[in-house]
Amino acid sequence: MDHVLDKVIENYHENEGNALTLLQDLEENFGYVPQESVYELSDRLNIPPSRFFGIATFFSQLHLKPRGKNIITVCRGTPCHVKGSEKILSRMRMELDIPPEEETSEDRMFTVEEVNCVGACGMAPVVVINQQVQGEVNIKKMIKQVNELRAEE
């Protein structure tokens, strides 16, 4: 971790001291923003941790909790909504045992999250599975794919 943080600090100075890009850097390296890294950076850079947490909680791209190995992003844009994305979302959460108010399953295999729109509205409803955009999905197709991802383990 120390090595990564050294590099993050180096980039921070290169980016003219931009706290947001620093957090984006952490997210990219760890897959989320680990709280302990924020405290350490706060000590080393002499910046109050509240500034970092203020930014991290503001933007949807930054996460303070570890995320699942597989990330399923259900588009909740308008066209997807009118074509039934809510059903897909609630069924996926049920299928993957995501606890209420959480996004990630307890075994950290799956994260099910929402996004306002991925801009692929012509193919609604859209789901992004591990960064692959998939259009015209339905519950049956989704369950099949999730089972395939499980089988890969």
Add this chain to the structure above:
Amino acid sequence: MDNNSVVIKVCSGTGSISAGGAEVLHAFRELVLSSDLEASFQDRCRADKVGCRGFCARDVLVDVVIDGEKTTYERVKSDMVPRIFEEHILGGSPVQEWTADELHQSFQDNQKKVVLAHCGEIDPEDLDAYLNVKGYEAARNAFNDMQPVEIIEKIKRSKLRGRGGAGFSTGHKWEFAYKVDEKEKYVVCNGNESDPGAFADRCIMEGDPHAVIEGMMICARAIGAGKGYIYIRDGYSLAVKRLRLALKQCHERGFLGKNIFESGQDLDIRLYPAPGAFICGEATALVQSIEGKRAMPTPRLTRTSENGIRGKPTVINNAETLANVPKILRNGASWFAGLGTDTSGGTKVFSLTGKVKSNGLVEVPMGATLRDVVYKVGGGIDQDRAFKGIQLGGPTGGCVPESCLDSRVDYESLAVAGTIMGSGGMVVLDETNCIVDTAKFFLDITQAESCGKCTPCRIGMRRMYEILERITSGNGRDGDVELLEDLGSHIRTTSLCGFGMTAPNPVLSTVRFFRDEYNIHIRDRKCPALVCKSLLTFSCIEETCTGCGMCKRVCPADAIRGTRKKPHFIDQELCVKCGSCFDSCKFGAILKE
């Protein structure tokens, strides 16, 4: 190029790639290069990847252009490629059964492509392809032969207005920044398209990235900026990849960097991945996030064009606006102004989605009617159901009914109709969509995306959402509609930024046009469109049920009982009202009411 040539254009946008576009392109290229063809044929035949042409529902789209004559194939899979190649490209007769139908033709023919003209025609990853269509000529011209004032005058005369939503005159915005005596100035391309149901900027950035960069260069020349940012949504991975590549190509050719086109001016443009917040579309919030802070709007005591990033003049233009700029310089201001109305020049790209036959990206002249867009371009309502309304301008826009279909699409006419242009989302609703549910859906987004700085928006939107929730769950009270109107108008007038001022729009416009539907939810505890779950019941029609057991198998709540070949019944206590049984029953034996 047109004579004696064969060009195969394979759509390679996000939609196409998810439908297998890369495999289709690969299959064509393999065949073109296969060894048993004559070298002379191979010299004049090539397969190109091209940007999205807007009709993603029919992907993968492939154009085969033989001696300038174009045939379009739709829904192409890689296993269809050998036959197209054999019969059409080598044999000369198109495979009729796979070619695009009339709906596709009317979708394309009723548009006017200006800003999307290159999308679907040239390879977005090839700088030379862009140069072949006179790319960067306008920028070169601007740097070598034009004075900043001339450029600004030309943009003003073209009546180009910001495509991001507010519709501010682009030329005037540039002029403000130009007039400030500062060494350090910025040009920002706003590609943080966060409106659900809008994807025009994504397609432009993916399909014609160099046009966006060229527009930024011209702006930089006009205002004297040395630095530019392309502020792009991180989720748009293909657009990020293509813009990054395009910027690299420009730096390599010397179009960007030091002393560009020997003008003495330096210009560096960088990608800035947006961290994900709807509010960042607001100019002052965008500036905050580029500075690395929480993206909270600030009171607009000055303009960002005069006092933006780090207090320096900053022109923030939407990607679509910028992509128009090179075309205005090349074809003239009067040409562009002549395409539109008296007050706004050019065309507008809309993301036409929802319950229309042809979903996709459409470009029409400013001043076309909504009816033209929905019925001529979009082909009418899906399954010929009844039209109900159109939600325009994203979640802070408004929903207008059938009586507004003859409204023109320009900033003023849409405002009169009770909605906004916004970023060009156009979601068509039919009789099976519930208006109250749709309004609630938009408020769910806006109340969560409120930055929290000012009270009317932060708390007011939440309260409005709760009222809608109560109405859709069957607990609406008398006076709720009036309460919504009252709250909405206060939020509109007392919020700090443009977001809060427009966020109540979906509710206020639907209350205005569809008041009865609200009242039926409250008074009769019914949802006429059969959407609001809590107001529905599912039951088995005994006479029609064959006892096939399908509903029982798909029910996620184990709420369906019954033995095989005997009528089943639904336990109302256990039913979660997901509708799976209704969707799966082949005999129409599930009653939804």
